[in-house]
Amino acid sequence: MSEYKFVFDLDSTLTKQEILPEISKYIGAHESISKITEETMLGNLSFEESFSKRVEILKDVPISKVREIIDNIELNNELIKFISQNINRCIIITGNLDIWINELMKKLNMSDKYYSSIANYDGEQVKFIEKIIKKEDVLNEIQSPVVAIGDGSNDTKMIEYADIGIGFGGVRPIAPSVLEVCDYAFYEEEKLCQFLKRLL
Incomplete structure (x- = not known):
């Protein structure tokens, strides 16, 4: 058995949709949010800048509604199964806000095994990003040695610094910056899972 820890991005790696564009549909802002998301994926906007812009647009959506939307987002079940079977060796790192995704983390039994951006909130409303x-x-x-899996430009340094960096394009195209630094790239969930199992 290896000593690898497996670190996963959330959006478009474990989920089959980007979370923020799905939230944006609730307030009719899907087009503007999707455009900012795409610019970020392509590396034309820093994640910090684009995430701040997107949260500013979405922060008035009630937290309970955001959690409901996230609960209905389809997951990549083979990757979720890999995590559940190796839960003590898996970590999720997401740029998303803790208050939005913590119920999903509970559902995945990952409440103490994830890292995220942190929100300042009051009741049902996000006030600002802490x-x-x-x-x-x-x-x-x-x-421990790390295997990192992601798809977006904000995953680039994580994938570059990992002992094994993997780009995953099963949901959307892998960001060019990730392709430049990753050791492996997979475009099918099943093949990615087969590879991860060989690293156990």
Whole structure:
């Protein structure tokens, strides 16, 4: 058995849709949010800048409604199964806000195994972002060799710094910056899972 820890991005890696564009449909802002998301994926906007813009648009959506929307987002079940079967070796790192995704983390039994951006909120409303996570910084806290899996430009440094970096394009195209630094790229969930199992 290896000593690898497996670190997963959330949006379009474990989920079959990007979360923020799905939330945006509730307030009719899907087009503007999707455009910002796409610019970020392509590396034309920094994640910090684009995430701040998107949260500003979405922050008035009640937190309970956001959680309901996230609960209805389809997951990549083979990857979720891999996590559940190796739960003590898996970590989720997401740029999304803790208050939005914590119920999903409970559902996946990952409440104490995820890192996210942090929101300041009051009741049902997000007030502002307290901290935007830098995924690569989390790797410094992991006292094991790391396999990192992601798809977006904000995953680039995490994938570059990992012992094994994997780009996953099963939901949407892998960001060019990720393709430049990853050790492997997979476009089918089943093949990715087969590879991860060989690393156990």
